[in-house]
Amino acid sequence: MGEPRLPGTYLKEKEMYQLPGIVEHRPDAKYSFSAGQAVSRFLEGLKQGRILGKRCPRCGRVYVPPRSYCEYCFAPTAEWVEVSGEGEVNTAVVSYISTFRERLEEPEIIAVIRLYAPGYTGKKDEYEFPGIFHKLCGVKPEDVMSGRVIGMRVRPRWKPPERRVGSITDIECFEPVEG
Amino acid sequence: MVARPNIHVKSKVAIVGAGLTLFRRRMLETPRELAWEAARMALEQAGLTLRDIDCVVVGSAPDAFDGVHMKGEYLADGAGGIGRPTVRVFVGGGTGVFVPIAAWWHVASGLCRSVLAVAEEKMSPAHPHPQGVFAYIWDPILERPLGPNLIWIFALEMRRYMYKCNVPKETIAKVSVKNKRNALDHPAAQAAAKITVEDVLKSEVLVWPVQRLDISPVSDGAAALVMVNENEARRVTDSPVWVEGVGWTLDNTHWYNRELAYPRYVNYAARMAYKMAGIERPWKEIDVAEPYDPFDYKELHHIEGLMLARRCEAPKLLEEGWFDRDGELPTSPSGGLLGVGNPIAAAGLMKVAEIFWQLRYEAGARQVKKPVHKGVAQAWGDLMQAATVVVLGV
Amino acid sequence: MAWSMWWKEARRIYKFPGKMEVEKYVYTPGLHGLEAARKLKEEGKFVGTKCGDTIYYPPTTFCPDFSEGGLAEVRGPWRVAAFTVIRETMEGERLEKPIVVALIVPDDAVGGIIHYVDVDPDKIYIGMEVEPVLKPREERKGNPVEDIVHFKPKIEEGEG
Numbered sequence: 001m002g003e004p005r006l007p008g009t010y011l012k013e014k015e016m017y018q019l020p021g022i023v024e025h026r027p028d029a030k031y032s033f034s035a036g037q038a039v040s041r042f043l044e045g046l047k048q049g050r051i052l053g054k055r056c057p058r059c060g061r062v063y064v065p066p067r068s069y070c071e072y073c074f075a076p077t078a079e080w081v082e083v084s085g086e087g088e089v090n091t092a093v094v095s096y097i098s099t100f101r102e103r104l105e106e107p108e109i110i111a112v113i114r115l116y117a118p119g120y121t122g123k124k125d126e127y128e129f130p131g132i133f134h135k136l137c138g139v140k141p142e143d144v145m146s147g148r149v150i151g152m153r154v155r156p157r158w159k160p161p162e163r164r165v166g167s168i169t170d171i172e173c174f175e176p177v178e179g
Numbered sequence: 180m181v182a183r184p185n186i187h188v189k190s191k192v193a194i195v196g197a198g199l200t201l202f203r204r205r206m207l208e209t210p211r212e213l214a215w216e217a218a219r220m221a222l223e224q225a226g227l228t229l230r231d232i233d234c235v236v237v238g239s240a241p242d243a244f245d246g247v248h249m250k251g252e253y254l255a256d257g258a259g260g261i262g263r264p265t266v267r268v269f270v271g272g273g274t275g276v277f278v279p280i281a282a283w284w285h286v287a288s289g290l291c292r293s294v295l296a297v298a299e300e301k302m303s304p305a306h307p308h309p310q311g312v313f314a315y316i317w318d319p320i321l322e323r324p325l326g327p328n329l330i331w332i333f334a335l336e337m338r339r340y341m342y343k344c345n346v347p348k349e350t351i352a353k354v355s356v357k358n359k360r361n362a363l364d365h366p367a368a369q370a371a372a373k374i375t376v377e378d379v380l381k382s383e384v385l386v387w388p389v390q391r392l393d394i395s396p397v398s399d400g401a402a403a404l405v406m407v408n409e410n411e412a413r414r415v416t417d418s419p420v421w422v423e424g425v426g427w428t429l430d431n432t433h434w435y436n437r438e439l440a441y442p443r444y445v446n447y448a449a450r451m452a453y454k455m456a457g458i459e460r461p462w463k464e465i466d467v468a469e470p471y472d473p474f475d476y477k478e479l480h481h482i483e484g485l486m487l488a489r490r491c492e493a494p495k496l497l498e499e500g501w502f503d504r505d506g507e508l509p510t511s512p513s514g515g516l517l518g519v520g521n522p523i524a525a526a527g528l529m530k531v532a533e534i535f536w537q538l539r540y541e542a543g544a545r546q547v548k549k550p551v552h553k554g555v556a557q558a559w560g561d562l563m564q565a566a567t568v569v570v571l572g573v
Numbered sequence: 574m575a576w577s578m579w580w581k582e583a584r585r586i587y588k589f590p591g592k593m594e595v596e597k598y599v600y601t602p603g604l605h606g607l608e609a610a611r612k613l614k615e616e617g618k619f620v621g622t623k624c625g626d627t628i629y630y631p632p633t634t635f636c637p638d639f640s641e642g643g644l645a646e647v648r649g650p651w652r653v654a655a656f657t658v659i660r661e662t663m664e665g666e667r668l669e670k671p672i673v674v675a676l677i678v679p680d681d682a683v684g685g686i687i688h689y690v691d692v693d694p695d696k697i698y699i700g701m702e703v704e705p706v707l708k709p710r711e712e713r714k715g716n717p718v719e720d721i722v723h724f725k726p727k728i729e730e731g732e733g
Contacts, residue, residue, distance in 0.1 A: 006366050007216035008201030012396040020715030021602030021610025031591035040583035065321055071431055087559060093341035093385040099328050101310055110331050112435045133435040143423060150342050155516050166587055211602035215635045229639040246598035304598040311594035320589050
């Protein structure tokens with residue numbers, strides 16, 4: 001590189017706040033997100049303690065969470081299927097920080113769960129699978145680190161029906177299936 | 180599944196100049212001043228002036244980092260885009276390498292003789308931390324109610340990779356050690372350091388297995404390239420570096436319905452680029468590589484996606500020193516995002532600039548030991564989704 | 574099932590609220606911007622970027638040909654180049670005193686500033702000469718939009 005000295009002027013945080021001419025602005029953007037048709041039905045299912053998915057009539061792929069269309073066949077996924085909720089831990093980690101990077105008092109265990117789906121044509125090692133992203137309970141951080149939880153059979157622990165609102169958090173967490 | 184691009188181009192495309200600003204946590208310059216500084220340096224190195232430029236391609240990641248909407252329009256004057264056909268491209272973290280891809284088709288199509296390709300990112304305006312912007316990556320209905328932190332998704336992917344390929348954390352930490360060491364020789368570097376595997380393993384555990392020193396820093400910075408057609412290239416330089424292949428792919432957003440241990444989208448993009456470049460055995464034909472390394476394990480992940488190693492083989496080769504600067508296939512000789520810094524779009528373009536300097540033997544203390552003729556640069560973006568790949572050759 | 578039928582399945586469409594979790598943005602003034610901010614804060618003067626015979630305001634640091642510009646004071650006089658009169662709030666309520674907003678351009682520079690003009694809306698015209706009313710020195714931050722209270726019509730001496 002020809003240029004030994006590159007342009008750019010580093011500022012320490014304190015220096016920045018002392019600069020004349022800095023401008024601060026507080027954004028106040030609020031949003032309302034629509035869950036859409038397929039996911040709204042899925043959320044209704046959660047409220048009833050059921051996990052629903054959709055099957056593509058052409059290729060047989062099962063989508064959990066459901067999608068209104070199959071991205072491969074580009075066809076509407078007409079048929080609803082219910083899965084038991086049981087599945088295997090695909091990957092899991094131990095979070096020591098909150099969304100905004102504050103230290104948590106008690107670490108949380110986060111996982112991707114590969115769900116058993118009836119009639120799913122995919123092989124076990126296939127690239128795609130019906131699955132859910134959620135928290136794990138009833139396991140220790142050491143089990144995550146040792147790898148013991150990966151492949152472990154788990155099922156949802158539901159909130160009591162009166163506290164369910166139609167949200168992914170109607171499932172409290174996934175817990176190991178005994179025996 | 181591999182795309183078959185039309186490779187009957189009107190002209191070959193060459194890179195003839197590159198420019199960079201420093202990468203730092205926060206800088207005095209406005210985003211457009213950063214863009215200008217990098218662009219001016221690229222033009223100077225090419226021996227051209229702004230008057231010689233036909234078209235401009237700008238790349239920048241989400242507007243919410245700089246805190247300016249329509250960043251392409253905002254950056255246009257600093258990128259030299261006023262009064263010229265100018266476009267801004269954006270594919271998340273993959274943007275930096277997508278900038279020269281877009282510039283390539285501007286020139287290869289015969290539409291423009293010369294393109295100024297500029298990438299800029301200023302992540303410091305967002306307070307208290309750009310992390311708040313990253314929160315908007317998550318699905319608002321199925322993911323955000325769980326209170327995720329961006330690092331979760333990387334930790335989940337890293338854990339899966341460790342499990343599938345049976346890789347210990349110690350091995351992955353060696354990527355961070357290598358890249359931060361390589362960056363000691365980079366004049367733009369923000370996070371260059373002589374550290375040990377111990378240091379990485381002792382650093383703060385954020386989301387196990389991800390620790391503080393597994394992650395690249397938050398940065399401000401800009402990078403630029405001058406890209407021209409064959410006639411222009413022959414006129415302005417004796418040592419053009421040719422863009423021999425480009426490839427890019429997008430996967431879906433349903434990352435937790437996919438196998439995280441292997442990035443198929445990187446593989447598709449790589450195959451597209453290699454096919455165009457006539458490369459059949461990348462692990463033998465590529466001499467130097469800049470795989471995207473915002474996290475240390477990602478470099479190994481991407482090396483495998485780029486077919487520079489077999490699946491699950493990258494960690495073993497890393498242990499053998501294969502990817503060191505004096506190794507068989509040096510990766511991230513620049514120091515990568517882990518060492519030089521991560522102003523998102525600018526970091527990706529910095530990787531392409533590094534391959535350009537390596538192939539011209541202009542990388543100074545960073546020059547790899549082996550002779551080099553072909554190199555590859557790659558970036559990744561979004562929810563384990565986007566891949567952009569550029570193959571350069573001399 | 575036909576596409577037209579498929580939407581009828583959910584009984585209710587769920588909505589989820591969101592809020593941008595950025596507390597604030599902090600914008601740095603830039604290279605010439607910093608010099609201009611100092612000059613405005615300390616001396617109440619305006620500084621632009623000089624390229625050849627042309628001064629650009631606000632300062633850009635770089636010139637249209639990509640060379641680095643110099644610093645130069647913008648002295649004015651400032652003139653109204655375009656204006657608009659606001660008579661109602663966003664909610665449609667009548668304002669007691671209409672607000673006049675104008676694009677104000679100095680005679681000796683390219684560019685300008687958008688700001689309030691303290692003037693009778695029926696008397697303002699394009700080309701009207703105006704001058705900035707600055708906050709006192711100790712209240713100034715170096716940012717022209719905040720440091721100028723408003724512009725006011727310039728009354729030639731002896732006319733008033």
